[in-house]
Amino acid sequence: MKIDVKQIAYLARLDLGEQDQRRMAGELETVLAHMRNLLKVDVEGVPPTFTLGDVNCLQLAEDAPHESLRREVVMESAPSVLNGYFKVPRESQGV
Amino acid sequence: MATKDILKHILSGEISATEVLESYLKRIDEADPETNAFIQVLEPTARANAARADCLLEKGETPGLLAGLPVAVKDNICVKGAGCTCGSKMLENWISPYDATTVRRLREQGAVLIGKTNMDEFAMGSSTETSAYGITRNPWDLKRVPGGSSGGSAVAVAAGMAPLALGTDTGGSIRQPAGFTGICGLKPSYGLVSRFGVAAYASSLDAVGPLGQTVWDCALVLEAVAGADRLDPTSSARGRVAYTKKLDGNVRGLRVGFPRELLQGVSAPVKEQFDKALSTMEGMGIIVEEVSIPSVVHAVDAYYVIAAGEASSNLSKFDGVRFGKRAPAEMLDEMYTRSRGEGLGKEVIRRIILGTFVLGAGHKEQYYLRAAQVRTLIKRDFDKVFEDFDLIVSPASPDVAFKIGEKIQDPLTMYLGDLMTIPVNMAGLCALSMPMGFVRSGGLSLPCGLQVIGKPFDEQTVLRVGDSLEQEIGAEIRQEVRAMRRKLSPVRECELVD
Structure with missing residues (x-):
């Protein structure tokens, strides 16, 4: 199977050089070939398991306000801030 | 000295928490340059924690379950005011503005937060070779990996740089490094320990758990950090258990199964140690039988x-x-x-x-x-075996620690090495890894781990059997650990870590 690593890297917003793309395509093909063993398993009528919460003992959080991190504290970690908001580069050339 | 004894000495006033901390800091100075277990040593925080524990003890108040014991914390678990790199350049300069729930509970129980430990980047790896902060080395042989991804926490405990540690386990990241470094590590049941403040890798599989020199150490830390947390919606509302009080040696008549599928690919010397552990269990009155869990091969x-x-x-x-x-x-x-x-x-x-x-x-x-459907089959297979058996056992890994660089270029081989530990996360079970013996070759003595798997939320039985087995085989392990630590770097002026 041919994997289009360039397209996947774009979807995942990862900057990958051509050499890295080629190397990764080869590695992924090997890993996916092994994973295709899953196709041999008879799963007819078997429901999927997506999570394993302790279904009988989960509790809903109380619907009440509680203390959280102050905005200034959170913004301290941001790489760029303007007037109390996260600042990012513009989205497109034309705007 | 055993952690239990250090705690006893602190509580009786024979030694202060500050003195204990200073011994471990000295040991870090000696052994960390060789092993690179820590990304950051939290000296000021640790000294403040120790002083607080001493102050409470002087006033006759109880400082909590951990009463001045140093705990190393994997660097994907947030400690307020400290870096939390997750082993990645991505978070190189990020300082956590809050404590993870587990860390808050450690503080409340009087723990001394001694440092943040190295790990595979974002916990993705089985060797602690993918960290942006250098490779962590196995103290039993510095040319070998300590396992991963909680390799730093495992080495901190194994080399005597901290008596206790926290790690995370998504597919074996506590148990495999515990096995490779000759210590104990517990992956708790999914939902028993809060993940709030822990960098998520795979949310339906991640767990936070303890590492320590003995099974009792793991029981103590688990007792301190387990329990419901409104900040983690997957956390179970079950009450906390006094795990250390449950280590009563009552194991006679328990039924233990070993799945033949989890012995495929196990090296002959590790298999030999595993067979010895099974015989010891039989000698303790435990009923041991071969079982089959066919779906684990997937x-x-x-x-x-x-x-x-x-x-x-x-x-x-x-x-x-x-x-x-x-x-x-x-x-x-x-x-x-x-x-x-x-x-x-x-x-x-x-x-x-x-x-x-x-x-x-x-x-x-x-x-x-x-894959999610196969996960259902795995869970069903375990449920079926647990109808007739109290526990399931296997080696923690197919072989002893491998050499640095041996598998890093071959991701598939690295992934396949996790066969023993992965099924436990897939089924949400709890499992302990504890040393079961040593493989000796070329003048080296390398530890190998036994995995004891329990039903969801039956940590008590897992820990009880682990503790009883440790009473039988622990003397040899302690002797080997002492020799390894002396060889790694002479233990000076510090009986605590000897």
Whole structure:
């Protein structure tokens, strides 16, 4: 199977050089070939398991306000801030 | 000295928490340059924690279950005011503004937070070779890996740099390094220990758990950190158990199964140690029988599909906007791709690409959905065995620690080494890894681990059997550990870590 690593890297917003793309395509093909063993398993009528919460003992959080991190504290970690908001580069050339 | 005895001495006033801490800090000075277990040693925090414990003791108040014992914390668990790199350049300069729930509970129980430990980047790895902060080395042989991803926490305990540690385990990341370094580590049942404040890798599999020199050590830390937490919606509302009080040696008549499928590919010397452990258990009055869990042979494939899929979603938050590394760029899209491409390492990128692929249109049914169905089969198979057996045992890994560089270029071989530990996370079970013996070759003595698997939320039985087995075989292990520590770096002026 041919994997289009360039397209996947774009979807995942990862900057990958051509050499890295080629190397990764080869590695992924090997890993996916092994994973295709899953196709041999008879799963007819078997429901999927997506999570394993302790279904009988989960509790809903109380619907009440509680203390959280102050905005200034959170913004301290941001790489760029303007007037109390996260600042990012513009989205497109034309705007 | 055993952690239990150090605690006893602190509580009786024979030694102060500060004196204990200073001994461990000295040991870190001696042994960390060789092993690189710590990303950051939290000297000021630790000294303040120790002084507080001493102050409470002087006033006759109880400082909590951990009463001045140093605990090393894996660097994907947030400690307020300290860095939390997750072993990644992406978070190189990020300081956590809050404590993880587990860390808050450690503080409340009087623990001394001694440092943040090295790990595979974002917990993706089985060798602690993918950290952006250098490789952690195994104190039993510095040419070998300590396992991973909680390799730093395991080495901190094994080399005597901390009596206790916290790690995380998504597919074996506590148990495999515990096995490779001759210590104990527990992966708790899914939902027993809060994950709030822990960098998520694969949310349906991640667990936080203790590492220590003995089973009692793990029971103590688990007792301190387990329990419901409103900040983690998956946390169970079951009450906390006094695990250390349950280690009563009452194991006669328990039924233990060993799955033949988990012995495939196990090296002959490890198998020999495993057989010895089974015989010892039989000698203790435990009934041991071979069982079959056919679906576990598909666990590694299903795991890597599910874990990579969840990781690709969880790690999308590292985009250079709110925190972490931001690469300079003119346009927003370029900023995302460059920040992520430069900030994340090879293995993390590999898993994000794999996860994005298996969740993509046209592949989801073939890979992700099927893996989730296979997960149901694995869970059912375990449930079936647990109808007749109290516990399941296997080696913690197919072989002893491998050499640095041996598997890092071959991801598939690295992934397949996790066969013994992965099924436990897939089924949400609890499991302990404890030393069962040593493989000797070429003048080296390398530890190998036994995995004791229990039903969900039956940590008590797992710990009880582990503790009883340790009473039988622990003397040899302690002797070997002492010799390893002396060889690694002479233990000076410090009986505590001897």
